[in-house]
Amino acid sequence: MIRALARVLRGLREDRFFLILLAALVAFSVFDPGRIPRYGALVDWPTIAALAGLLLLTKGLELSGALRRLGRLWVGAMSTERAAALSLVTAAALLSTVLTNDVALFVVVPLTLGVCRLTGMPATRMVVFEALAVNAGSALTPIGNPQNLFIWQLSKVSFGEFVWQLLPLVAALMAALLTLTACSFSGRPIRVEEHEDVPVDRLLLWASLALYVPFLVATDMHLAGWAVAAVLAAYLLMRPAVVAELDWGLLLVFVLMFVDLRLLAGLDAVRGAMLGLGLQRPENLYWAAIGASQLISNVPAAIALAEYARDWRVIAYGVNVGGFGFMVGSLANLIALRLTGDRKALRTFHAYAVPALLVAAVLGYAILFFAGCS
Template sequence: MSVIVRVLRDLKRDRFFLVLLAGLAGFAIYQPARIPSFGALIDWPTISALAGLLLLTKGLEVSGALHALGRRLVESMATERAAALFLVSTAALLSTALTNDVALFVVVPLTIGVCRLTGMPLTKTVVFEALAVNVGSALTPIGNPQNIFLWQLADVPFGDFIWHQLPLVASLMVALLALTAFAFRARSFDVIEHEVSTLDRRLLGVCLALYVPFLVATDMHHAGVATAAVLLLFLVLRPRVVAELDWGLLLVFALMFIDLRLLAGLDAVSALMLKLGLQKPANLYWVGIGVSQLVSNVPATIALAEFSRDWRVIAYSVNVGGFGWMVGSLANLIALRMTGDRNAWKTFHLYAIPALAVAAGIGYVLLFLLPRS
């Protein structure tokens, strides 16, 4: 019961959740006949995969392994700037193969441990990691859900997709690393020990043993079964992991799926899309960025594909659209939620909105002013 009380208390203070809840209420009033079908709008495999990843990363955190790894990282880095550059680069690199969401589940818990040890600004560091996974994941067909969809739609070789995305990702990565070096100080670390952390080797072993099988099962479309197995195992071995999980994040994502899909399905929205001249590549590019800001880049990709098959322009636009407003990419919401800072959205937008302007300009130049054969 205490877990339920904690979750409800946290949700009452979560402004984004309250906005989503208000949106759901509005749709329920506007389209009461659709209320019974609201549950079908939720992407349950995604929710299941998210729950399983949250459980596994929470298990790693509770085991104390990330605290120990963070200490080793701190001991090998000379300055706060060096650590920030390492964490941002690692997040970007992992996202090219593990997808942007999974990369965050690996890097953010480690970052939390590093920041506790050193006093580094946690929220700012995680914000830069969110930007990094948006950049890195844009490179490969498997880096994020929208790329997977476009890769299948375009039916192009793996290498061709990467070659098309490489100029954008390389340019954005250089800009991001330069911004990271500017935003973090070149001060030496002062290790701050808040508490003595002991290593739960059994819990660590269980988490590591489950991680790859869970990802394989999820990739084979068995996320629900895999998550149920992980949940049951933790309930038996370490109930604390289940009790400390951020269950509110799962509810936020469920509401997002309902609200955004209802919004995208409105006749007025569909009519507007038809009037935007998406047959013109430049229009398609800017509309893709704009729609991503409203409904996130995955639904935006699916919607744009109904009006155009120009996967090259769509790929640039929706990946650029992951910056800016926090809804632009679901990875942004995961990162902000994992900080535990209710005002993290302010820090995020301080950097992400200018990043959107820069990324949009770079993407436009590469697509339309420096065309490649």
């Protein structure tokens, strides 16, 4: 555990986003030290508990090796570049609905880079499309991405109701993305040889799968704290490595985000500016969510806007659409580009992601305000 703690601290020292959040907290504390004892109340602990549980479960699935083996077999069965691209994009989107968008990338991208080395497919372009795919697919469920997890806890609606409300948007986004994918990759024949036998930890696999549904049910019943405690205890008894490998730094980042953004939202100048945007009007709220996501990323945008408006569905549409566009729109974008190892990936990403934002924004607006879904 000491080694794991050292790894977390080393990662935090290199995490610019964390350092910015920490610096902001120090500044708030210096200018208004009287609020320090109330910082804990600013954190949405049910959301943090739900996120911790999901990270544990997905880490268990990842470390079991089953997803990696399944992915290699699936892609190895594809006969053309276009078929492989469509399968990888679809897999990334589907995985993101249950494993969160960033975990889906950690599963799919390493596999993709290996396949591209074997087949000559354009690796950076493929990873960019997978980043777009997880942004689209993860919008469907409350557990697909951190902003949905927060909005779900805020809305108090059921898991099924949340999915039903986001389904039209995700269906439209995926139809557009799959069409673009088919046009962007050729029908060149490919052949992928299976060179590696990936071992599977069956106990870890089945235990993680068995814990998944009860955890979701308990979270849906607003018992996320008890649920994460049970999952944590199970892994500590069965496979402590899962707990050691968890991204504890990410949880700390989200805690700081809640505190910083709610302190910022409470400033008179900020409150006045936000109230002047007319966020009680759904149209204004939708465009504000997209715009804020391009500036501060969609998770902080969701947290900030929830302080001024309660239309969770419009916020969800706006911040999920806002994951496209500029790299900062979603943390998943940053993860995908970092995994490519390509210094020119930023240019390729924006060549596809910015037009995707324009299309997604129009689709989302049409569904919310012209298709009777508002």
